Amino acid sequence: MTTRWEALFSEGGRSIRGSAVRELFKVFRPGMISLGGGMPAPETFPCEDVARVCQKVLQEHGATALQYGQTEGYNPLRDYIAEVFMAGMGLHARRDNVLITTGGLQVSDLLPKVLVDPGDAIVVEEPTFLGSLASFSPYRPRYITIPLDAQGMRVDLVEEALSRERKVKFIYTIPNFHNPAGCTLSLERRRRLVALADRYGVPILEDDPYAQLRYSGEPLPPLIVLDQQQLGVGPGDEAYQEGNVLYAGSFSKILSPGMRLGWVVGPAPIISQMARAKQGTDLHTSLLVQMIAYELCREGFFPAHIERIRALYRHRRDLMVQKMREHFPPEASWNVPDGGLFLWVTLPEGCDTQKMLEEALQVGVTFVPGPGFYATGGGRNALRLNFSNASDEQIEEGIARLGKVLQKFVQSCPPS
Secondary structure, eight states: OOOOOHOOOOOOTTTOOOHHHHHHHHOOOTEEEEOOOOOOOGGOOOHHHHHHHHHHHHHHHHHHHSSOOOOOOHHHHHHHHIIIIHHHHTTOGGGEEEEEEEGGHHHHHHHHHHEEEHTTTEEEEESHHHHHHHGGGGOOOEEEEEEEEEEEOHHHHHHHHHHHOEEEEEEOOOOOOOOOTTOOOHHHHHHHHHHHHHHHTTTTTEOOOTTOOBOSOOOOOOHHHHHHHHHOOOOOOSOOOOEEEEEEESSSTTTTGGGOOOEEEEHHHHHHHHHHHTTTTTOOOOOHHHHHHHHHHTTOOHHHHHHHHHHHHHHHHHHHHHHHHHHSTTTBBOOSSBBSSEEEEOTTTTHHHHHHOOOOOHHHHHOOGGGGGOOOOTTTEEEEEESSSSSSHHHHHHHHHHHHHHHHHHHHOOOO
């Protein structure tokens, strides 16, 4: 008798969510303009520098780079992240506060793995990053969704939820240049959210992959830094042990997404437990990749490189907004993000962006419909656009084609 695999799926297995972004890869064809996936511009990839550093690492440390490594990560890179990168943001951390991960998204799998039992609650923004929802869902959490506005997560509603809910295991937030909404959490709300985490004993997962990609406005302190300030944690020789915030960072947007390199910083006890969970997932992140990244850090490669990326993406953001104003229907609305990779477009109620995508594909343009970013349903009248990966010509032509599709559908949308 042939195995009926679907009948054998566990409850967690059945809850695994597919990625709407990954699905776009299946329908992409030559000549199509992608405004969908959050891919960095390939012309920003430092191929020559990576090749040079890779050769150096293999010549000088090849036996180490190609061997198994410790799960926590390559110690020089952990030291750099703690004592240079995070210290530059105002955080006091040491090596044992840092876990190197296989991409920043792995953090969203490891944390619920060690914290969440079926039925436990996770507070998420509405909308939120669809990749993290895909990571959370197999652990069968109960989602508490908090809407966003121009200043980010509605922290007043977080307080209401924490005051009435039990077994809230953590709050997940993207405070800078939100994916997909583009908003940035205000300083006042950051302080209030950190205070709530301490009052209710509920940790925060601060997902900050776009931290270096700011094009306008002034930087705001990370939640993890505000948490340390509130708790009075100061410099020390040892890893800090207490705190309410975990900070997830990534090299994907400033080096290469294909190298799959990220990190998480937090109090030593939870970092240690997440490292144990990682042992059963992938044993450790590629040591060769970690050593390449460290050598680039040590050489001082990143500041000038990041400035080049910022200049390119600022230009592409501004160009896309200009073309949207020219071609999109007046009923469409969006905010201009201060950084990141995305523009979030809202259409009148009754519009269905999933159906719009079918027609957009026929004219050779992709985008990501809104529903995938909602934990409990919604978003049918919204869509996400990416401006980092397309050339100027592709942005101009893609937005013109998409504008025609949106004009047609908005006119036929049923009234709400």
